[in-house]
Structure formats: structure tokens, C-alpha cells
Amino acid sequence: MRYRIGADIGGTSVKLGVVDEEFHIVEQQKLPTGGQCTSQGIIAEIITACKQLMERYSVEAVGIGSAGLVNAQTGYVLHAGNLPFVEEPVxxxxxxxxxxxxYLDNDANxxxxxxxxxxxxxDAMDALILTIGTGIGGAILIGGKIYRGHNYKAAEFGHFIIDRRGEACSCGLRGCFEQYASATALIAMTKERAAAFPESLLAKRAAGQGIDGSTAFAAAKEGCPVAEEVLGEYGxxxxxxxxxxxKLFQPEVIVLSGGVAVQGEDLLCHIRPNLIRDAVVRTTTLSGSGGLIGAALLGTDYGR
Ligand SMILES: [Zn+2]
Structure with a gap:
């Protein structure tokens, strides 16, 4: 059996794993990066972890997914928000x-x-993904190939503008989609509604366990109408x-991944009633490992 290693570099850790020819992760580990890490430190940790795995597996290649602006052709991370990479030939x-x-590519790709x-x-030839987390990342497959744009900045689906007078966004524009549809936005809506309805189950759950992207889903499951309303609006x-x-791309399917998407049907049931006829939406079936498996496949036909 031949293997490939995939590494998914995130803000707080690197998920790294060995993937077999049937796309199963046979071994996985998490390397903490933390805010203080340097680019050299992160790269050295990846190399050390890979060397250890290569003693036990016949590894053909390593693929790395990173947040930020990535030139997949040259293998450089040009810059990457909260990661210490600047013009780095990773x-x-x-x-x-x-x-x-x-090989290297953007994490959403x-x-x-x-x-x-x-x-x-x-098996879809035309598909999109929205990775819903702190912000919203995106990627697009056209005719079975990833479309990256001439400058590798394509498919920033978190940053199309839905309200030009709306919330200021970190990208410098106003009213970007991610300001309303990210997990951060869901958490803000949950907080606001919990404060407005202090007697609700939502507020009680929030007071007991704090608020994150799953709070409204948990309260809705317990029958809280205020939480239902939050999810209805978010959907x-x-x-x-x-x-x-x-309307723009007519993909066969739009995939949702990231923390909020692990809710699966509990999320989809709030989106589906508002979709137009041609829209097919599914949540990830790889429970948070899609980025790692995809990274491992860079340099193969799947990653082109
Ligand atoms: Zn923006």
C-alpha cells in the first residue's frame, strides 16, 4: 500500500495524517502551533512529524493546506492572517x-x-464549498478542476457584498457575506437574542455553558422558540x-463544512425552505478531516 501525508495548518494547530489509496486516514496527530510560533518552527515541526511517520509508512508525497493567500504553483504562502508566514516557500x-x-494549497481548496x-x-464535476468558521472560506470546482483565479484569490465567497451599508469587514469592504453568515455572526445573533429574552432556554443555556456556535442548536433541540428563531434567521x-x-455558477452541489456544518440536518432544515429550485446543499461527510484528506491529494489528479 502506498500512502500520502496531508497537513492542515490552522490558527492554533496543525492536523497531520497519513492517508491511504482509498482516502482513509490511517493515522493522525495534532501539533500545537500557538500564537508565539515562527514559520520556521511550524515547518520544522511538520518535517519532524513526517519523518517519524515515514519510518512506518511508504509515503509518496506530502500535501499541505494553509489558511491565507497561497500560490499553489510555486508552493509559497504569500501571507496568512494569524499565521506567521510571509512570502514563505513552505x-x-x-x-x-x-x-x-x-505540495501546497489554500485550506478551502x-x-x-x-x-x-x-x-x-x-464524483461531482462542478461543485462549491463554503467553510463556515470564524469567517467564511470558499473554493470552486469547475469541470472537475479547482478554479484558483489568475492570482490565486478566487472563490472568496465570504466577501461578496450583500449590504453595501452593512458591517465593516476585515477585508476593508462593508457588508460582506461572512459578516452575517459566519459562525462568529451566529454567535453574535445568539448573544443578542439571549440578552433580549433572559427567561428563554437559550439564555439559561448560555448563562450555564457560555455561548458558541452550537448553543442555538442545543437550545432549539430542547424546544426553545427563541433559539428556533435565531436559527431560522441564520438559515x-x-x-x-x-x-x-x-445563480452565478449552477454547481451540482454546494458543500458546507466547518464547525457549524457538523450540525448536519439540524442546520440544513433551516436553510432548505429558503433555497431556489436548482440549489442542492449538503454538509460535509468527512467530519472535519476534508482539509487533511484534500491536502494529501495535492499533486494527484484530484488536486489539480
Ligand atoms: Zn470582506
Whole structure:
């Protein structure tokens, strides 16, 4: 059996795993990065972890998914929000350190490659993904190939504008989709509604366990009408964005991944009533590992 290693570099940790020819993760580990880490430190940790795995597995190549602006052709991370990479030749350094080919791409592209190979859009030729977390990332598959744009900035689906007088966004524009549809936005809506209805189950759950992206889902399951209302509104906003993307691209399927998407049907049931006819939406079937599997497939036909 031949294996590939996939690494998914996030803000707080690197998820790294060995993937077999049937797209199963056979071994996985988490390397903490933390705010204080340097780019050299992160790259060195990846190399060390890979070397240990290569003692036990016949590894053909390593693929790395990183947040931020990534040139998949040269293997450089150009810059990456809360990661310490600036014009960093990550793929080259990892390849030289290990003596096998290494590939690099944007984390959302990797997530879509993973879903295309083994997940929610398996066998689809035209598909989109929205990765819903602190912000919203996106990627697009056209005719079976990832479309990256001439400058690798394509598919920033978190940043199309839905309200030009709306909330200021970190990208410098106002009213971007992610300001209303990210997990951060859901948490803000949950907080606001819990404060407005202090007697609600939602407020009581929030007071007891704090608020995160799952609070409204948990309260709704217990029958809280205020939580239902929050999710109804959130589903409507997500559907607005999804409908616009369907009008633009007519994908066979739009995949939702990220923390909120693990809610599966509990999320989809709030989106579906507001979708236009051609929209097909599914949540990830790879439970948070799509990015790692997709990274491992960089350099294969799936990753092109
Ligand atoms: Zn923006």
C-alpha cells in the first residue's frame, strides 16, 4: 500500500495524517502551533512529524493546506492572517527536509478536494464549498478542476457584498457575506437574542455553558422558540448567499463544512425552505478531516 501525508495548518494547530489509496486516514496527530510560533518552527515541526511517520509508512508525497493567500504553483504562502508566514516557500522547505515531493494549497481548496474525492460532492464535476468558521472560506470546482483565479484569490465567497451599508469587514469592504453568515455572526445573533429574552432556554443555556456556535442548536433541540428563531434567521441568510452562488455558477452541489456544518440536518432544515429550485446543499461527510484528506491529494489528479 502506498500512502500520502496531508497537513492542515490552522490558527492554533496543525492536523497531520497519513492517508491511504482509498482516502482513509490511517493515522493522525495534532501539533500545537500557538500564537508565539515562527514559520520556521511550524515547518520544522511538520518535517519532524513526517519523518517519524515515514519510518512506518511508504509515503509518496506530502500535501499541505494553509489558511491565507497561497500560490499553489510555486508552493509559497504569500501571507496568512494569524499565521506567521510571509512570502514563505513552505512546499520547497518541506520537500527538501524530507526528500520527497511536497505540495501546497489554500485550506478551502484542500477541503473541497477532500469532499470531491471522498465526501459530500464525490464524483461531482462542478461543485462549491463554503467553510463556515470564524469567517467564511470558499473554493470552486469547475469541470472537475479547482478554479484558483489568475492570482490565486478566487472563490472568496465570504466577501461578496450583500449590504453595501452593512458591517465593516476585515477585508476593508462593508457588508460582506461572512459578516452575517459566519459562525462568529451566529454567535453574535445568539448573544443578542439571549440578552433580549433572559427567561428563554437559550439564555439559561448560555448563562450555564457560555455561548458558541452550537448553543442555538442545543437550545432549539430542547424546544426553545427563541433559539428556533435565531436559527431560522441564520438559515435565511445562508440561503441568500447560497442562492446567489447557484445563480452565478449552477454547481451540482454546494458543500458546507466547518464547525457549524457538523450540525448536519439540524442546520440544513433551516436553510432548505429558503433555497431556489436548482440549489442542492449538503454538509460535509468527512467530519472535519476534508482539509487533511484534500491536502494529501495535492499533486494527484484530484488536486489539480
Ligand atoms: Zn470582506
Amino acid at each position: 512546499a520547497d522547505k518541506v520537500s527538501k527536509g524530507l526528500g520527497i515531493p511536497a 484542500c477541503a473541497l478536494i477532500g469532499e470531491h474525492a471522498a465526501g459530500a460532492c464525490k 435565511l441568510i445562508l440561503a441568500d448567499g447560497i442562492n446567489s452562488l447557484v
